[in-house]
Ligand SMILES: [Zn+2]
């Protein structure tokens with residue numbers, strides 16, 4: 587995810603709650619701030635009044651610290667109402683990490699879209715497995731050195747490190763479905779691109795949108811191509827999802843994003859995200875006047891050299907750059923050829 591200049595049209599009506607505290611941002615909708623052990627150091631979770639208890643949306647990574655925060659929150663709950671169910675917007679570890687722990691502890695159901703649930707289980711199953719040759723060639727063709735690929739190879743299959751085992755069964759939610767949560771109806775609005783079937787929750791009565799990572803106010807979501815589907819065009823899905831959200835959710839909602847703070851100005855933010863992306867394509871295309879390897883293009887995309895000393899960063903930058911390139915190839919603006927050195931060269935069409 588990339589830092590950007592903030593949009594002038596957005597407003598942020600709430601103060602960030604302290605650790606272990608909650609802040610009511612709409613009737614029966616409470617904001618919980620959970621620490622993360624990454625550069626992006628927090629995630630926002632939501633507790634929704636579910637009548638007999640609380641429905642939780644997203645859960646934090648699996649860590650001792652987050653377990654402590656959850657226990658502090660249970661201690662804080664004065665009305666002894668329990669957690670009724672766990673919604674997870676998408677499969678990334680900061681969102682799904684504690685879901686298995688919560689569902690087992692309270693003997694409750696996990697509610698999630700099918701692609702997110704199944705993909706998460708598949709990725710966790712890769713834990714401890716060696717990277718396959720098509721994974722390694724994906725990075726060699728991008729221009730990584732053999733040494734960098736070897737380092738990556740050794741560290742492969744760490745996705746499950748931050749995730750408690752998922753429950754073996756779940757309740758599927760799907761696009762357009764109306765869910766009754768406590769006294770209100772919430773509509774599932776699915777977006778794609780950041781993850782395959784990301785669920786946002788929109789409550790027309792409360793005029794609230796829980797946007798997950800689909801719309802963030804101050805950073806842009808990571809859109810990446812992964813080696814398992816090297817020809818995918820998640821950028822197309824992402825840009826389509828921005829349009830879809832604008833059509834299906836009115837501008838006057840309070841947006842509850844998973845990172846940064848709750849904000850107003852949904853449509854301005856959706857427009858800005860689309861325009862920023864087009865500007866990024868323009869930057870890339872200027873560099874593509876000469877044939878380039880993908881690793882050189884990451885530099886143009888991120889505005890600085892991304893060396894091989896930081897493999898996780900190189901990995902993320904490669905996935906994001908590939909997403910832009912696959913999209914520009916699908917639009918017929920860029921093409922590529924495999925050179926004699928086994929590395930792709932990208933150039934303008
Ligand atoms: Zn995410």
Ligand SMILES: [Zn+2]
Nearest residue numbers: 678680799844
């Ligand atoms: Zn996230």
